[in-house]
Amino acid sequence: MAALNRIQKIASHLDPPKPFKFKVALLGAAGGIGQPLSMLLKMSPYISELSLYDVANTPGVAADVSHMSTAARVKGYLGPDQLPAALAGSNLVIIPAGVPRKPGMTRDDLFNINAGIVRTLAEAIAAHCPNAWVAIISNPVNSTVPIAAEVLQRAGVLNPARLFGVTTLDVVRAEAFLGEIVGADPRDVSVPVVGGHAGITILPLLSQARPPLPASVTAEQRKALMTRIQDAGTEVVQAKAGAGSATLSMAYAAARFADSCLRAMSGEGPVTEYAYVRSSAVQGLPYFSSPLRLGRSGVEEVLPLGPMDALESENFEAMKAELLGSIKKGEEFVARGPAK
Ligand SMILES: NC(=O)C1=CN([C@@H]2O[C@H](COP(=O)(O)OP(=O)(O)OC[C@H]3O[C@@H](n4cnc5c(N)ncnc54)[C@H](O)[C@@H]3O)[C@@H](O)[C@H]2O)C=CC1
Numbered sequence: 001m002a003a004l005n006r007i008q009k010i011a012s013h014l015d016p017p018k019p020f021k022f023k024v025a026l027l028g029a030a031g032g033i034g035q036p037l038s039m040l041l042k043m044s045p046y047i048s049e050l051s052l053y054d055v056a057n058t059p060g061v062a063a064d065v066s067h068m069s070t071a072a073r074v075k076g077y078l079g080p081d082q083l084p085a086a087l088a089g090s091n092l093v094i095i096p097a098g099v100p101r102k103p104g105m106t107r108d109d110l111f112n113i114n115a116g117i118v119r120t121l122a123e124a125i126a127a128h129c130p131n132a133w134v135a136i137i138s139n140p141v142n143s144t145v146p147i148a149a150e151v152l153q154r155a156g157v158l159n160p161a162r163l164f165g166v167t168t169l170d171v172v173r174a175e176a177f178l179g180e181i182v183g184a185d186p187r188d189v190s191v192p193v194v195g196g197h198a199g200i201t202i203l204p205l206l207s208q209a210r211p212p213l214p215a216s217v218t219a220e221q222r223k224a225l226m227t228r229i230q231d232a233g234t235e236v237v238q239a240k241a242g243a244g245s246a247t248l249s250m251a252y253a254a255a256r257f258a259d260s261c262l263r264a265m266s267g268e269g270p271v272t273e274y275a276y277v278r279s280s281a282v283q284g285l286p287y288f289s290s291p292l293r294l295g296r297s298g299v300e301e302v303l304p305l306g307p308m309d310a311l312e313s314e315n316f317e318a319m320k321a322e323l324l325g326s327i328k329k330g331e332e333f334v335a336r337g338p339a340k
């Protein structure tokens with residue numbers, strides 16, 4: 001314990017106290033992702049107020065997390081009546097609300113339930129914190145981000161520079177898997193992952209990986225690594241055998257994404273992150289996950305995708321129809337309006 005205190009003292013000396021200034025709202029805070037993410041956000045030096053919202057079980061989660069001896073003040077909000085207060089004044093809203101997959105399902109199979117949840121939450125954001133940055137985790141991300149965008153646009157408050165589909169888990173996985181292969185600490189590995197967040201739409205650009213894949217890795221092994229990154233969500237769904245999908249690695253990835261947003265908001269830029277955003281990065285695809293330069297106002301620049309090798313270019317072409325279909329499905333859902 002003495003050693004831990006000493007390490008903490010040294011760390012706080014090296015890393016001077018940050019202004020604890022942002023309110024972050026987590027919608028779906030009592031779920032499989034929401035609970036560990038609440039804990040990780042409570043540890044963020046950038047958060048002064050942590051607002052935990054869910055339709056079930058938030059009082060318990062909020063009471064539990066609030067006992068951690070870190071600066072963020074924690075408040076739990078339960079049910080739609082408390083949603084306005086949960087959101088008011090938020091700088092960043094993170095949304096893991098919704099149902100997860102079971103074995104045999106695709107992410108798109110979640111559309112029927114999660115589309116309505118995201119629409120309702122986006123309507124509340126438009127009304128109660130229209131300037132917040134919004135990070136959507138709920139699947140299918142390829143459609144839920146266009147849903148949120150359409151809702152915000154119809155309310156006259158859409159700022160595409162502040163609306164993100166969280167694809168950080170794809171990057172995290174690529175770093176972990178490549179780190180294993182090259183024998184490096186994954187924190188020293190970088191792999192761009194672009195496109196969308198489902199199967200073939202997840203496009204790891206292994207040709208741009210740093211450190212590069214060793215020359216001994218064959219074309220088949222390279223293809224297998226690409227496929228493993230694309231199917232990693234399914235790997236977890238199958239391993240959990242009906243008990244849900246990735247929660248802990250997702251909470252880690254979302255905390256990392258939130259940290260990037262809050263650093264950018266603080267002016268500690270430039271911050272580079274990957275996320276699924278509305279952009280003109282790829283002709284004919286109004287949403288695409290790209291490398292982004294984040295600053296105080298949100299996305300300041302959508303960075304180029306960079307060169308692709310033959311396999312990546314082939315995958316890039318092959319994903320386009322599916323991604324566009326998912327985008328249109330989301331947009332049409334909002335255009336149709338609520339079921340009568
Ligand atoms: N973007 C990504 O990389 C990933 C996305 N996901 C997605 O995240 C979502 C959540 O996954 P889990 O946390 O494992 O699910 P979960 O079922 O454990 O938790 C979801 C939570 O959302 C809450 N919820 C339901 N309706 C709500 C509403 N209207 N307002 C507020 N909260 C509501 C539930 O009460 C529950 O606590 C799923 O759609 C899943 O597919 C999961 C992993 C990775």
Ligand SMILES: O=C([O-])CC(=O)C(=O)O
Pocket residue numbers: 100101107139169232233234236237245246
């Ligand atoms: O696979 C799922 O259903 C959850 C998810 O998006 C992921 O783990 O990447």
